[in-house]
Amino acid sequence: MAPTLADSATDNFDLNDFVINQGNGVKGLSDLGLKSLPRQYIQPQEALINIIPNESIPVIDMLNWDTDPKIAESVCDAAEKFGFFQLVNHGVPLEVLEGVKDATHRFFGLPAAVKRKYSKEHSSTNNVRFGTSFSPDCEKALEWKDYLSLFYVSEEEASALWPPECKDECLEYMKRSEVLCKKLMGALMERLNVKEIDDKKESLLMGSKRINLNYYPRCPNPNLTIGVGRHSDVSALTFLLQDEIGGLYVRVNEGKGEEDGWVHVPPIEGSLVINVGDALQILSNGRYKSIEHCVIASGSKNRISIPIFVNPKPSDVIGPLPEVLASGEKPKYKNILYSDYVKHFFRKAHDGKKTVDFAVAK
Ligand SMILES: COc1cc(/C=C/C(=O)SCCNC(=O)CCNC(=O)[C@H](O)C(C)(C)COP(=O)(O)OP(=O)(O)OC[C@H]2O[C@@H](n3cnc4c(N)ncnc43)[C@H](O)[C@@H]2OP(=O)(O)O)ccc1O
Numbered sequence: 001m002a003p004t005l006a007d008s009a010t011d012n013f014d015l016n017d018f019v020i021n022q023g024n025g026v027k028g029l030s031d032l033g034l035k036s037l038p039r040q041y042i043q044p045q046e047a048l049i050n051i052i053p054n055e056s057i058p059v060i061d062m063l064n065w066d067t068d069p070k071i072a073e074s075v076c077d078a079a080e081k082f083g084f085f086q087l088v089n090h091g092v093p094l095e096v097l098e099g100v101k102d103a104t105h106r107f108f109g110l111p112a113a114v115k116r117k118y119s120k121e122h123s124s125t126n127n128v129r130f131g132t133s134f135s136p137d138c139e140k141a142l143e144w145k146d147y148l149s150l151f152y153v154s155e156e157e158a159s160a161l162w163p164p165e166c167k168d169e170c171l172e173y174m175k176r177s178e179v180l181c182k183k184l185m186g187a188l189m190e191r192l193n194v195k196e197i198d199d200k201k202e203s204l205l206m207g208s209k210r211i212n213l214n215y216y217p218r219c220p221n222p223n224l225t226i227g228v229g230r231h232s233d234v235s236a237l238t239f240l241l242q243d244e245i246g247g248l249y250v251r252v253n254e255g256k257g258e259e260d261g262w263v264h265v266p267p268i269e270g271s272l273v274i275n276v277g278d279a280l281q282i283l284s285n286g287r288y289k290s291i292e293h294c295v296i297a298s299g300s301k302n303r304i305s306i307p308i309f310v311n312p313k314p315s316d317v318i319g320p321l322p323e324v325l326a327s328g329e330k331p332k333y334k335n336i337l338y339s340d341y342v343k344h345f346f347r348k349a350h351d352g353k354k355t356v357d358f359a360v361a362k
């Protein structure tokens with residue numbers, strides 16, 4: 001029999017089994033109609049954030065990209081100063097974005113028994129994974145988020161293994177964002193004196209892709225928990241599509257002597273949020289910065305977001321690019337196998353920007 005709200009309030013209710021093992025996720029908990037947050041989700045005080053009102057990250061209009069070089073300059077400036085910006089008129093059609101959002105709701109609306117087939121324990125491949133929180137085995141408190149993570153290998157593999165409820169829309173969104181990705185990477189590399197993106201650079205900058213579908217159900221007490229804890233992405237660049245609910249926060253002014261805190265990234269219809277990941281920070285020897293961000297769930301609505309993580313290939317060795325060091329600049333990071341870097345990230349709880357320490361030159 002399906003558990004009821006009353007069951008969930010008793011000590012006999014095995015939350016971990018219900019949420020993780022049975023595949024109900026936090027969506028299953030939220031659907032029970034909980035009135036208070038289960039203790040497993042209560043975050044320590046230091047995990048909660050100080051929000052700075054009236055500040056924002058840049059919004060860049062790409063409409064005249066081909067004729068106005070100032071737009072590429074703004075992208076590079078934003079990547080250096082903020083590590084985060086929003087793009088409008090980016091060329092990815094609105095219907096493609098709406099299609100992948102609908103597909104996300106379709107996937108998470110499936111029965112737990114169907115979603116569970118894609119969990120770490122049951123999935124037929126490491127490239128398709130349904131899960132909840134981030135790294136439940138290592139976390140002091142769980143995060144209020146379910147996700148489906150799809151690592152792209154080929155059309156054929158995706159067609160065979162990705163969930164039929166969302167695979168076409170995910171592939172279309174990935175394909176239709178490629179031109180944008182190349183434009184942004186081209187501009188960012190030009191500023192670093194990289195004259196040509198040859199095959200080696202292409203692999204380092206965009207040799208692998210992962211798309212995640214994130215689901216943050218309505219939360220009975222969003223101020224005591226976190227949707228996604230503070231982290232920086234391990235990608236080179238992330239292309240994030242969010243819905244109209246809001247809840248993404250970005251850290252600003254860290255170590256700058258001004259008020260250190262978090263600013264909201266307000267949803268703009270049809271926009272994409274772009275952020276620099278650790279791999280690009282390392283490749284650029286710290287010129288472009290990956291920035292901490294986190295998500296607070298909504299107290300009244302279910303929220304979704306869909307990041308495409310554009311990464312080096314797992315087998316690539318990443319380190320500061322020769323062009324960046326050509327002037328005699330000292331390397332801040334050592335060379336490191338990218339898959340080792342990503343494994344290090346996934347095997348611990350979210351911990352701000354600490355993953356980067358793994359690559360710091362001694
Ligand atoms: C989920 O919530 C998230 C996710 C994020 C993600 C931010 C990003 O920037 S994702 C982009 C990461 N880059 C890549 O995926 C490209 C490179 N990929 C690889 O190198 C490999 O595919 C691999 C990720 C290292 C996996 O290789 P594999 O040989 O299959 O290794 P495993 O032993 O299976 O996995 C290692 C370790 O990681 C855990 N893990 C694997 N995949 C995921 C996943 N998609 N989500 C969560 N965790 C994953 C796996 O369980 C293993 O840990 P164990 O403890 O079980 O050993 C940002 C914020 C979020 O909240």
Ligand SMILES: O=C(O)CCC(=O)C(=O)O
Nearest residue numbers: 214228242248295305307
């Ligand atoms: O949901 C969001 O807005 C951000 C999610 C995120 O940071 C991630 O998946 O890496």
Ligand SMILES: [Fe+2]
Nearest residue numbers: 231232233293
């Ligand atoms: Fe992220």
